[in-house]
Amino acid sequence: WQSRGQRGQLPPGPTPLPVLGNFLQLDRANVIHTLVKLYNSFPGILKKIPGPHHMGSKYAKQIISFISERIKMQQATLDLNAPQNFIDCFLVKMEQEKQNPATEFSQENLVMATFNLFFAGTETVSTTLRYGFLLLLKHPRVQEKIHREIDAVIGRDRAPTAEDRGRMPYTDATLHEIQRFSDILPMSLPHTVTRDTRFRGYLIPQGTYVCPLLSTVHFDPEEHQSPEAFAPERFLSENGSFKKQNAFLPFSAGKRVCLGEGLARMELFLFFTTVLQRFALSSPVDPQRLSLVPDVSNFGKVPPRYQLCLRQR
Numbered sequence: 628w629q630s631r632g633q634r635g636q637l638p639p640g641p642t643p644l645p646v647l648g649n650f651l652q653l654d655r656a657n658v659i660h661t662l663v664k665l666y667n668s669f670p671g672i673l674k675k676i677p678g679p680h681h682m683g684s685k686y687a688k689q690i691i692s693f694i695s696e697r698i699k700m701q702q703a704t705l706d707l708n709a710p711q712n713f714i715d716c717f718l719v720k721m722e723q724e725k726q727n728p729a730t731e732f733s734q735e736n737l738v739m740a741t742f743n744l745f746f747a748g749t750e751t752v753s754t755t756l757r758y759g760f761l762l763l764l765k766h767p768r769v770q771e772k773i774h775r776e777i778d779a780v781i782g783r784d785r786a787p788t789a790e791d792r793g794r795m796p797y798t799d800a801t802l803h804e805i806q807r808f809s810d811i812l813p814m815s816l817p818h819t820v821t822r823d824t825r826f827r828g829y830l831i832p833q834g835t836y837v838c839p840l841l842s843t844v845h846f847d848p849e850e851h852q853s854p855e856a857f858a859p860e861r862f863l864s865e866n867g868s869f870k871k872q873n874a875f876l877p878f879s880a881g882k883r884v885c886l887g888e889g890l891a892r893m894e895l896f897l898f899f900t901t902v903l904q905r906f907a908l909s910s911p912v913d914p915q916r917l918s919l920v921p922d923v924s925n926f927g928k929v930p931p932r933y934q935l936c937l938r939q940r
């Protein structure tokens with residue numbers, strides 16, 4: 628399987644680095660991603676070789692030390708009867724289970740769970756919004772329709788609320804189409820088969836890594852007409868109300884479905900409508916020339932860089 632985002636049309640940017648003489652040329656983004664892949668496959672060797680592939684773990688360590696400091700601060704002031712946030716609640720459970728040697732409520736798990744929430748909860752929403760605004764630049768008529776819906780339902784005198792979504796089918800459809808089209812986690816997250824499993828005539832042995840290919844759902848031509856086109860209307864019925872699509876799984880599915888789905892959907896709606904209520908977005912270059920081809924497309928899909936003009940409405 629290959630993610631749908633095609634390589635080869637990266638926007639003008641860093642000078643290509645010559646690799647293997649003149650035989651093969653990779654630009655800097657590709658070099659970094661190749662190194663990251665090699666790092667994941669051969670950590671023992673790559674750890675000893677200097678290069679940009681060390682940046683990820685360097686930043687991860689900084690975040691982990693920030694979280695560890697924060698936990699220490701909260702431990703010092705913790706009131707077991709009045710936990711204030713996720714870290715406090717976890718500390719309470721640690722206290723309750725301190726005699727249990729098999730407990731999952733350990734200091735290390737607290738640090739990593741908090742880290743995962745930060746990582747999973749920020750990068751995903753910001754990448755979706757960045758792709759979304761780019762798609763609006765490319766499709767100014769979609770933006771006009773959203774502006775009209777915001778003016779009719781919310782107006783300009785109050786902030787958007789989560790309840791507005793149900794009364795804004797066009798905006799809701801556009802957000803769904805942004806998530807389908809941008810497909811930011813094309814391979815979801817890797818899972819491991821917990822026991823030998825037969826599936827459609829194949830034996831998948833225990834311990835095998837399995838990646839659900841969400842991309843094949845979002846770009847399935849049998850489920851979506853012209854899947855490569857950006858068309859919010861596919862999420863609308865003939866009378867203009869919101870229409871659900873089964874082939875829509877940006878948050879994956881099953882027991883390990885994204886924990887933050889509800890929060891993410893609310894954030895996307897509120898950020899998106901708050902910006903568009905106040906501003907009209909435009910591109911300093913002809914929208915025809917804007918590329919939608921992702922800058923990076925492997926574990927995650929990242930939109931190309933672009934410039935955005937915001938004009939107050």
Ligand code: HEM
Binds near residue numbers: 747751816879888
């Ligand atoms: C547009 C936004 C988001 C997208 C597209 C997204 C997508 C996903 C996907 C595809 C998975 C993998 C599910 C699986 O393993 O099958 C996942 C897992 C997860 N997400 Fe999100 N996510 C988003 C926002 C958030 C937010 C805001 C949070 C929390 C603050 C969050 C927390 C998590 C956590 C903790 C997991 C791991 C769940 C588990 O393994 O049980 N995500 N997400």
